[in-house]
Amino acid sequence: MTARLKGAVIGCGFFAQNHLHGWADLDDVEIVAVCDVDEAKARAAAEKFGITRVYTSAKTLFATEALGFVDIPTTMETHEALAGLAFAHGVPVILQKPFAPDLDACRRIVAAAAAANVPLMIHEDFRFQNLSRTVRKILDSGELGRLTFGRLSWRTGIDVYSNQPYLANVKRFMIMDVGIHLLDLARFLFGEADGVFCRTQQIKEGIAGEDAATILLSHEQGATSILDFSYATRRDPDPFPQTLGEIEGTEGTLVIGADQVLTVHGKGGTRRIAVPQDGRAWTREPWTQIQDSVVHTQRHFIDSLRSGVEPETSGRDSLATYALLEAAYLSAASGRLIHPERLV
Ligand code: NAD
Numbered sequence: 001m002t003a004r005l006k007g008a009v010i011g012c013g014f015f016a017q018n019h020l021h022g023w024a025d026l027d028d029v030e031i032v033a034v035c036d037v038d039e040a041k042a043r044a045a046a047e048k049f050g051i052t053r054v055y056t057s058a059k060t061l062f063a064t065e066a067l068g069f070v071d072i073p074t075t076m077e078t079h080e081a082l083a084g085l086a087f088a089h090g091v092p093v094i095l096q097k098p099f100a101p102d103l104d105a106c107r108r109i110v111a112a113a114a115a116a117n118v119p120l121m122i123h124e125d126f127r128f129q130n131l132s133r134t135v136r137k138i139l140d141s142g143e144l145g146r147l148t149f150g151r152l153s154w155r156t157g158i159d160v161y162s163n164q165p166y167l168a169n170v171k172r173f174m175i176m177d178v179g180i181h182l183l184d185l186a187r188f189l190f191g192e193a194d195g196v197f198c199r200t201q202q203i204k205e206g207i208a209g210e211d212a213a214t215i216l217l218s219h220e221q222g223a224t225s226i227l228d229f230s231y232a233t234r235r236d237p238d239p240f241p242q243t244l245g246e247i248e249g250t251e252g253t254l255v256i257g258a259d260q261v262l263t264v265h266g267k268g269g270t271r272r273i274a275v276p277q278d279g280r281a282w283t284r285e286p287w288t289q290i291q292d293s294v295v296h297t298q299r300h301f302i303d304s305l306r307s308g309v310e311p312e313t314s315g316r317d318s319l320a321t322y323a324l325l326e327a328a329y330l331s332a333a334s335g336r337l338i339h340p341e342r343l344v
Pocket residue numbers: 010011012013014015016035036037038041056058073074075076078082096097098123125163164177290
């Protein structure tokens with residue numbers, strides 16, 4: 001049997017609970033320690049997941065433990081310092097999205113990982129959803145022909161502020177929180193983009209940033225895509241957290257409908273595909289789709305460490321996603337079409 005890879009989790013807050021469940025589902029991984037500056041959160045996680053060692057200082061964690069990797073599901077302003085500590089100890093890192101507050105910080109983290117020769121992956125999970133992988137397979141089959149158009153739509157009215165109160169106070173809110181997932185998914189499905197136009201809106205009163213945005217991308221291989229996303233949409237049923245949309249090619253169309261149902265229309269006719277969920281014991285609606293994808297993201301990270309192959313959403317690769325994010329904010333501020341830096 002393959003030896004279990006020993007890891008630690010730094011940050012035991014809201015979303016880390018999914019990470020801890022996910023690691024527990026991987027037979028070839030063992031989380032040997034947790035760390036949180038809030039000791040009560042670290043202790044609660046350790047107790048719930050049967051983890052023996054608890055730290056309130058990442059410095060002490062790295063000085064004490066021999067780790068095969070570290071998972072950092074903290075918010076982005078802590079990432080550069082925490083990842084830097086891991087690199088100094090030669091420990092591979094998986095960092096939750098958003099990568100860092102701006103592209104320069106992302107670049108510094110990627111450069112530090114490269115200088116230390118330590119693997120770095122961004123936990124960008126939308127592309128690892130069962131739905132996204134099924135769509136990618138259909139595109140790879142060539143059934144739709146050459147892609148001409150795509151729309152990815154993510155609109156909800158859920159009260160995101162109760163689970164993640166810090167989102168009410170951030171100036172760069174919706175593109176950073178959800179747009180980043182769709183920008184990565186657009187790269188995954190339609191390829192790299194060389195033009196970005198964006199309009200943002202602040203619909204809810206009293207928050208610091210935008211809570212809705214629409215982005216138009218021109219892709220190098222010829223398709224146009226539209227990404228529209230909102231936390232201020234009143235809809236019944238509320239599709240949270242599903243990405244809906246459609247993809248058109250010269251030979252057919254794929255519609256991403258509610259409840260993970262795809263309708264594929266091609267030369268051979270029309271068919272419906274119901275994309276299954278994993279059926280894990282700990283996942284709960286409406287979060288199942290995202291919770292499943294957390295485990296797939298973790299699996300990909302561990303497989304890439306074991307094989308020595310750069311992960312899909314490595315730090316280096318993710319620079320291209322963050323270049324699109326910066327271009328979207330610049331476009332929204334200037335009203336202009338922006339040509340982002342080609343970073344991968
Ligand atoms: P949170 O505030 O609930 O949790 C962060 C935890 O990190 C807190 O417990 C905090 O005490 C701890 N922490 C902060 N600095 C630390 C340090 N230096 N050392 C140790 N612990 C430290 O945040 P959250 O809502 O769980 O969000 C975390 C990240 O997850 C965010 O970046 C968010 O965007 C992302 N997120 C991703 C998804 C997804 O689908 N991929 C969903 C929700 C949240």
